[in-house]
Amino acid sequence: MNPSTPPALRPDLALICDWIRPGSHILDLACGEGTLLAHLAAHQQVTGYGLEIDDDEVARCIDVGVNVIQADIDDGLRDFESGSFDYVVMTQALQALQRPDEAIAEILRVGKVGIVTFPNFGHWRVRSALAAGKMPVTPALPDMWYDTPNIHLCTVNDFEALCSQRGWRVLARRLLDRSHQEGLRIRLAPNLFSEVALYMLQAPQAAGESR
Numbered sequence: 001m002n003p004s005t006p007p008a009l010r011p012d013l014a015l016i017c018d019w020i021r022p023g024s025h026i027l028d029l030a031c032g033e034g035t036l037l038a039h040l041a042a043h044q045q046v047t048g049y050g051l052e053i054d055d056d057e058v059a060r061c062i063d064v065g066v067n068v069i070q071a072d073i074d075d076g077l078r079d080f081e082s083g084s085f086d087y088v089v090m091t092q093a094l095q096a097l098q099r100p101d102e103a104i105a106e107i108l109r110v111g112k113v114g115i116v117t118f119p120n121f122g123h124w125r126v127r128s129a130l131a132a133g134k135m136p137v138t139p140a141l142p143d144m145w146y147d148t149p150n151i152h153l154c155t156v157n158d159f160e161a162l163c164s165q166r167g168w169r170v171l172a173r174r175l176l177d178r179s180h181q182e183g184l185r186i187r188l189a190p191n192l193f194s195e196v197a198l199y200m201l202q203a204p205q206a207a208g209e210s211r
Helices: 011-019 035-044 055-063 100-110 124-131 156-166 184-188 204-210
Strands: 025-029 047-052 068-070 085-091 111-119 169-176 196-202
Touching (some): 011 035, 011 085, 011 111, 011 196, 025 035, 035 047, 085 100, 100 111, 100 156, 100 196
Parallel strands (some): 025 085, 047 068, 085 111
Antiparallel strands (some): 111 196, 169 196
């Protein structure tokens, strides 16, 4: 049976594709229906696996021809050897994990480069909602407080402070508004005006080896 046609890429996933070299070996964590991997395999000759816990999403990955492993990121990546992937990608899942810091450490152990994206809890809409005494509901954080999967939200400043503390090298970042665009306001005050953050990271030992 031929794989079905994967859905169109979200704008943030299209930006991630620009960071990934053709022919790379990739692990996509919380890969959903496999959209990113299917696109990369078709257009950039990428190989790899998706990791997903949801039964329906695993079935969709199989439908589009993506190699998928059903597993929980919170259980760690102990089944994967260090440096076994060129890139480990995790989009919009960091805030839903029990220990985001440990997950990033594992990403940078297993992958030569890690790519992580998350909603910025420092955006002005979030601050306005909190100032009004309400939990925020925004395009980047669309769920109500009682049914959100998010348990460890962070701001751009928080994330960069963690990277500095752990010695994780930021190779690139893209900070975007609700339309996935960059602009002057974000460049002037990134923690206040960015809604979606994309980071490409490298562990300190990997950075030393690459020089």
